Each structure stands twice: as structure tokens, then as C-alpha cells.
Amino acid sequence: MRFEALTGQETKTVHRAALQILEEVGLHLPPASTLAGRLREAGLQVTPEGRLHLPASFIEAALAKAPRVVRLGGRDGRETAVLDGRRTFITTDGCGAWTIDPESGERRASTLDDVARSARLTDALEHYQVYWMMVSAGDAPLPLRTAREYLTAARNTTKHVQMIDVHRPEEAAAIVKMARALRESGAATDAPVSMLNSVVSPLRLDPGGCEAALAFAAAGLPVAACSMPIASVTAPATAPGSLLMSHAEIIGFTALVQTLYPGAPVIYTGFPAFADARTGITNYRDPRRWWAAAAATQMGQSVRLPVFTSGELASLLEHPDMLCFGGLLEVSTVLSFEQLVIDHEIVRDMLLSAAPQPVDDETLGVDAVREVGPGGHFLSRRHTLRHIREFVVPKFSEPARPVERAEQDAARGSPGDAARREALRLIATHAVPPIDARAAAAMERVADGPEPARPETRARSSPPAKS
Amino acid sequence: MDGAALYGAIRAAVVEGDAERAGALAGEALRAGLDPLEILDRGFTSSLRHVGSCWEKGELYLPEMMLAAEAVKAGLAVLKPRLSAAGASKAGGAAPLVCVMGTVAGDIHDIGKNIVGTLLEAIGVRVVDLGTDVEASRFVGAVREHGANLVGMSALLTSTMPAMRQVVEALEAAGLRRGVRIAVGGAPVTKAFAQEIGADGTAADGMGALRLFQSLAAKEVPGAV
Numbered sequence: 051m052r053f054e055a056l057t058g059q060e061t062k063t064v065h066r067a068a069l070q071i072l073e074e075v076g077l078h079l080p081p082a083s084t085l086a087g088r089l090r091e092a093g094l095q096v097t098p099e100g101r102l103h104l105p106a107s108f109i110e111a112a113l114a115k116a117p118r119v120v121r122l123g124g125r126d127g128r129e130t131a132v133l134d135g136r137r138t139f140i141t142t143d144g145c146g147a148w149t150i151d152p153e154s155g156e157r158r159a160s161t162l163d164d165v166a167r168s169a170r171l172t173d174a175l176e177h178y179q180v181y182w183m184m185v186s187a188g189d190a191p192l193p194l195r196t197a198r199e200y201l202t203a204a205r206n207t208t209k210h211v212q213m214i215d216v217h218r219p220e221e222a223a224a225i226v227k228m229a230r231a232l233r234e235s236g237a238a239t240d241a242p243v244s245m246l247n248s249v250v251s252p253l254r255l256d257p258g259g260c261e262a263a264l265a266f267a268a269a270g271l272p273v274a275a276c277s278m279p280i281a282s283v284t285a286p287a288t289a290p291g292s293l294l295m296s297h298a299e300i301i302g303f304t305a306l307v308q309t310l311y312p313g314a315p316v317i318y319t320g321f322p323a324f325a326d327a328r329t330g331i332t333n334y335r336d337p338r339r340w341w342a343a344a345a346a347t348q349m350g351q352s353v354r355l356p357v358f359t360s361g362e363l364a365s366l367l368e369h370p371d372m373l374c375f376g377g378l379l380e381v382s383t384v385l386s387f388e389q390l391v392i393d394h395e396i397v398r399d400m401l402l403s404a405a406p407q408p409v410d411d412e413t414l415g416v417d418a419v420r421e422v423g424p425g426g427h428f429l430s431r432r433h434t435l436r437h438i439r440e441f442v443v444p445k446f447s448e449p450a451r452p453v454e455r456a457e458q459d460a461a462r463g464s465p466g467d468a469a470r471r472e473a474l475r476l477i478a479t480h481a482v483p484p485i486d487a488r489a490a491a492a493m494e495r496v497a498d499g500p501e502p503a504r505p506e507t508r509a510r511s512s513p514p515a516k517s
Numbered sequence: 518m519d520g521a522a523l524y525g526a527i528r529a530a531v532v533e534g535d536a537e538r539a540g541a542l543a544g545e546a547l548r549a550g551l552d553p554l555e556i557l558d559r560g561f562t563s564s565l566r567h568v569g570s571c572w573e574k575g576e577l578y579l580p581e582m583m584l585a586a587e588a589v590k591a592g593l594a595v596l597k598p599r600l601s602a603a604g605a606s607k608a609g610g611a612a613p614l615v616c617v618m619g620t621v622a623g624d625i626h627d628i629g630k631n632i633v634g635t636l637l638e639a640i641g642v643r644v645v646d647l648g649t650d651v652e653a654s655r656f657v658g659a660v661r662e663h664g665a666n667l668v669g670m671s672a673l674l675t676s677t678m679p680a681m682r683q684v685v686e687a688l689e690a691a692g693l694r695r696g697v698r699i700a701v702g703g704a705p706v707t708k709a710f711a712q713e714i715g716a717d718g719t720a721a722d723g724m725g726a727l728r729l730f731q732s733l734a735a736k737e738v739p740g741a742v
């Protein structure tokens with residue numbers, strides 16, 4: 051199925067406008083930063099005010115160096131998500147400073163335990179292929195927080211982990227070391243971890259985040275080059291305006307990465323968004339977001355990069371390589387385990403709803419119609435038997451059922467309660483193979499930092515569920 | 518236009534966010550011989566209050582409120598020389614209000630800070646905006662340099678919230694803490710956190726921030742009315 055948010059001509063119009071913005075307005079970065087120094091060394095001109103004007107010819111030449119296919123590996127060599135345009139891989143949402151405690155229902159600060167449990171739950175849910183760091187662990191001391199988050203996630207899922215809260219080069223260096231340990235042990239064949247870095251809309255580069263991303267690129271670890279403009283706040287107040295800002299920022303940043311590290315794996319990560327008109331806070335419920343995500347997918351495809359977006363069904367119909375959906379509430383700030391289980395069911399349904407339905411003799415079932423004739427039913431036909439397993443059975447989204455069953459279920463709580471029980475069951479019973487022992491030891495050394503960790507912190511960084 | 522008509526026109530200009538007209542009307546009101554303090558109060562401050570309450574009721578959207586604030590600022594700019602000539606600024610009291618604002622070290626989120634800064638300017642506070650990723654020492658330097666009596670900090674990352682405590686401590690170490698009132702904000706900041714780090718308050722949105730700063734200034738800043 052295909053839904054065209056933009057015509058071919060419109061794609062070109064947006065791209066041309068983005069090139070014009072990058073050349074005329076340019077990007078801004080602190081002129082005295084290490085990043086500015088590196089870009090100057092690479093032959094780019096950063097003005098004394100920190101303006102970086104990027105001509106169209108430069109952008110096009112740099113984009114041409116980026117690979118079309120990016121591989122996101124698991125930590126044990128299986129489950130590589132190959133972003134080659136043929137399939138959409140789903141990631142969880144991230145990264146919540148708060149968590150709804152699955153036992154007490156209390157809304158509290160997120161911890162490393164929540165990283166462990168959400169990673170384990172994601173590992174158990176088959177339609178998620180990538181674990182986006184779901185929370186920021188408030189109990190892990192800075193500056194080693196992100197290293198501990200990664201180690202904890204890697205212990206609890208073999209799936210690829212994408213870090214989204216790394217924004218300092220030291221943090222990136224630690225994670226790069228851990229990834230190297232996994233690769234050198236022979237356990238991981240493809241990059242087991244990647245990171246997301248956002249351009250600061252409108253048109254500003256965060257030197258810390260960019261340096262961190264460059265450390266990943268230097269090590270061959272994929273970078274999600276991200277832009278999340280908010281229409282009316284950090285982008286023009288229209289859907290195409292938000293799209294334009296995200297396209298300009300992503301290709302601008304990608305071109306810089308390609309200039310310093312030609313051929314480095316970069317994912318076009320477009321999350322054009324809209325404000326809540328009353329408060330200026332991102333409003334995920336603006337329905338134009340779906341159009342914008344679908345359009346961003348087309349824009350990424352038009353510059354031949356793997357595409358990552360969020361925006362549910364409409365964007366899925368445009369076949370992005372990666373789609374972020376599920377598990378967080380309140381504009382991605384609160385982790386809810388039951389929501390992740392419910393969203394997983396929705397993900398499955400979204401994937402199915404966008405799947406092609408081939409039309410042929412078998413699927414038309416003309417023979418079955420002939421056999422049944424007028425009246426009667428299809429329940430006991432061989433044809434039905436062949437296809438009945440293709441049907442999805444809703445578990446958490448209000449199945450239709452007899453009155454008596456419904457009453458029994460109600461007594462046991464809402465569908466949310468059932469999802470919460472399922473989350474806790476999976477966390478307790480789902481087994482995740484341990485990290486290769488040598489790699490794990492090396493990773494722990496990195497996560498412990500120069501000083502030995504306090505015993506309390508150590509205990510917390512190990513998964514709570516059986517491991 | 519007589520006084521009442523002028524005040525009506527000023528309110529309309531503010532509500533429509535027309536900065537140019539608001540500035541022109543402020544000039545016209547002065548030429549008509551109206552008292553600068555009264556123009557400020559009945560013309561601009563009350564219009565801003567009206568706009569703020571419409572926003573709080575959900576009748577106005579954020580960009581409409583921001584443009585209204587810009588219109589009030591334009592009027593204020595015209596009135597200012599005459600207000601200081603009158604010897605006192607109603608908005609500023611005896612000591613003019615100067616607020617050093619910034620997003621703390623390691624953090625680049627600035628949308629919330631910019632909203633709060635614009636609204637503060639509309640009530641006559643001079644805002645010294647240090648931008649984003651601001652080290653504690655720069656807050657201290659700016660408070661000293663500009664004789665600030667208010668400090669506003671913003672943080673959106675849980676990993677940069679501790680930097681707010683460092684600013685409070687640095688101001689203390691520099692002997693400047695007693696002369697300033699400190700407000701902190703940003704989505705993850707709570708009242709309990711503000712209290713814990715020794716700040717004077719927090720607010721969850723722009724209008725709340727405005728009220729907070731006004732109450733901090735009115736009650737506690739040495740020399741303020």
C-alpha cells in the first residue's frame with residue numbers, strides 16, 4: 051500500500067528550499083568550540099559569529115558519500131535490523147524521566163531497574179526490533195549514567211540498542227569502548243549500539259551532541275541524524291514548514307558527518323512536530339504529524355538515506371526503515387510498562403494493516419463461495435482453516451465477548467490491568483542469554499569508571515529479573 | 518482621542534499583537550498629556566493582564582500571547598524615558614528589576630526560557646539572556662556586572678538539573694546570594710527540587726513564571742516596592 055504525502059515535484063520543492071536555507075541562513079555553532087575547529091580544518095568556513103553557510107553543491111556531494119544501507123546489529127550477532135528500504139523496523143519510545151511503577155502504580159523518577167525491566171520486556175515483545183533507551187536513570191551517577199544505562203540495557207536484551215540521551219563526547223567514548231568489547235569478543239557482528247543526535251531547531255548545532263555523534267561515526271557506529279522541529283515554535287507554523295526545517299537540519303548535519311567521516315552510517319531521522327497552540331509543548335496528537343512523518347519519510351528516501359520517523363500509520367504506508375512507537379506517556383516523558391504491552395499489540399496491527407493483501411484465486415476464495423452457496427457459513431471449510439491463523443486476536447484492546455465473561459474480566463480490572471500483569475509476567479519469565487563473559491567484564495570496567503563503584507550502585511545496575 | 522479612547526485603542530493593539538501601533542499609541546498618549554505611570558498601568562499592564570487571563574482560560578494561543586507581550590514591550594520602550602524622568606518605574610519599584618536568565622550548563626533547550634524572558638520584559642524587567650549551556654561562573658559574572666536582583670534558570674534534562682544547584686552555590690560563594698531572588702523552571706523541575714537546592718521558587722508555565730517573579734520582586738528584593 052502506498053500513500054503519497056508529497057508528489058515527486060513537491061519533494062523537489064522542499065529539497066530546493068532546504069538547500070537555499072542551508073546556503074543563505076546556514077547553521078549556527080559556537081565559533082570557539084572544538085567542533086568549529088574540526089570543521090575549519092576540514093576546509094569549511096565558520097564565521098567569527100559561528101555561522102556555517104553550506105552551499106548546495108557541498109551538501110549534494112557530501113550526501114552522496116553516505117551509505118544507503120545501514121545495519122543495526124544485536125549484541126550477540128543475531129537479529130540484525132538491515133535498513134535497506136525493504137522493511138520497517140519498530141523501536142520503542144524514549145526517554146522518560148518518570149516511570150509509572152508497575153507494582154505500586156506510583157509515578158516516580160526512573161531508575162536503572164526500569165532500564166533493565168523495559169529492555170527485558172522489549173526483548174520479549176517480538177514486533178520490536180530496536181530498544182530505544184526508554185528512560186533516563188535518575189539513580190545512576192553522572193557522568194557515567196549513560197554508560198550504565200547501556201550496559202544495563204545490553205544485559206537485558208540481545209536486540210540493538212539506540213541511545214538517545216548521550217550528549218557529551220566522554221559519554222560517547224565510554225559506549226564506543228563497550229561496543230568495541232562486544233565486537234572484539236566476536237559476539238556482535240554488526241554495530242550493537244547507535245546514537246541519536248538532534249539539531250537544535252531552528253538551525254543550531256549542539257557542539258556536545260555533535261562531538262558525541264562524531265565519536266560514534268569514527269567508530270563505525272550508526273548515527274541517527276535527527277531533527278524535531280515544532281511548528282509555530284521552532285519552525286514555521288505549517289506542516290510543510292515543519293517538514294522543511296527537519297529536512298534542512300538533517301541533510302545539513304548529515305553532510306557534516308560525511309565530510310569528517312565519509313561513508314559513516316547515518317540514518318535520516320525526521321520527527322517534524324507541532325506545538326500545542328496554548329503552551330508551545332510538542333503535541334503528539336496533532337493529526338498533521340502523520341502527514342509530516344510520511345512526508346519526512348519521502349524526503350529521506352529522496353536523498354537515498356535510510357529513514358527513521360514516528361507518526362504511526364500514515365508514515366508506515368510510506369515504508370520508512372524505522373518507526374518509533376510505544377511505551378511512553380505524556381509526550382514521551384513517562385514510561386508505562388502496561389502501555390508498552392498495549393502498544394506492542396497496536397504495532398502488530400499497524401504492520402498488518404499496511405501489509406499488502408495479494409489478490410489471486412486462493413485469496414479470493416471463489417471455490418469456497420461455490421461450495422458454501424447461498425446461506426450457510428464458511429466456518430468449516432478447508433479454505434477457512436488454511437487462513438484462520440492469519441487473523442489477529444485482540445488481547446488488550448477490548449475483545450468482543452459474552453456478557454458473563456465481560457463481567458468476570460471487569461472484576462479482574464481494566465484491560466490496562468491485564469496488560470500490566472502481562473508485562474510483569476514477561477519480565478519475570480522471559481530469559482535473556484547473558485553477555486559474552488569477556489565482553490561483559492570489559493563493559494563493566496567502562497561503566498564503573500575510573501573510581502570503583504559503590505556497592506549499592508552495582509547491585510542496581512544488574513537486572514532485577516532473573517539473569 | 519481622549520484618555521478612555523486611547524486606553525481602548527492600546528488594549529486593542531496589545532490584544533492584536535501590533536507592536537508598531539502600540540508604540541505609536543504610547544507616544545500619542547504622552548503627547549495628549551496623560552500621566553506616563555497611568556498609561557503604563559491602565560494602558561499596557563492591564564492589557565497584558567487581560568491577555569494573560571485569556572490565555573489561562575484557553576481563549577488565546579501562545580503565539581498570540583507572545584505577540585501581545587512584544588506589543589507591550591514596544592509601548593514600554595516609548596514610555597521608559599518619561600517613567601525614569603518621573604523618578605520611579607511602577608514596574609520596577611525603586612530598584613529597577615534586572616533578571617539574569619539562562620539555560621544551565623550542558624543543556625540546550627531554550628524554548629521555555631525564551632517564553633519566560635519575553636513575558637518578563639513585558640512587565641518592565643530588564644532581562645539579560647545568557648543563552649544556553651551556561652556555566653555557573655557566567656551566571657555569577659552577569660549578576661555582578663548587571664547588578665541583577667533576579668535570576669532565572671531553565672533545565673529540561675534530568676542530567677542537567679544538578680547544574681542549577683551549582684549556580685545557587687556559586688552565587689552563595691561569591692557573596693551574591695542575598696541580593697538576588699532565584700527562580701528555576703523547565704518540565705522536570707518540581708517545587709520540592711527548587712526548595713532542595715535553595716532556590717526561591719518555580720513555576721510550570723509562562724504566566725506562572727510571571728506571577729512568581731512579580732511576587733518575589735514585590736516581597737523580597739531589597740529596595741523594591
Ligand code: B12
Nearest residue numbers: 145186248250382625626627629674675702703704722723
Ligand atoms: C523541543 C525539545 C528538544 C529540542 C529543543 C529545541 C530548542 N530550541 O529548545 C531539541 C530537538 C533540540 C532537543 C534536543 C535534545 N533533547 Co529534548 N526535548 C524537547 C521537548 C520535546 C520539548 C521541550 C520544550 O521545548 N517544551 C516547551 C516549553 C514551552 O516548555 P518548557 O521548556 O517546559 O518551559 C515552560 C515551563 O517549564 C516553564 N519554564 C521553563 N523555564 C523556566 C525558567 C524559570 C525561571 C521559570 C520560573 C519557569 C520556566 O515555563 C515555560 C513556558 O511555559 C522535550 C519533551 C518534553 N515533553 O518536555 C524533550 C526532552 C526534554 N529532550 C530530551 C532529550 C534526551 C534531548 C537530547 C539529549 C536528545 C538528543 N540526543 O539529541 C537533546 C539535548 C541536548 C542537550 N545538550 O541539551 C528528553 C530529556 C530526558 C531526560 N531524561 O531528561 C525529553 C524529555 C524528551 C524525551 N522524552 O526523550 N529537545
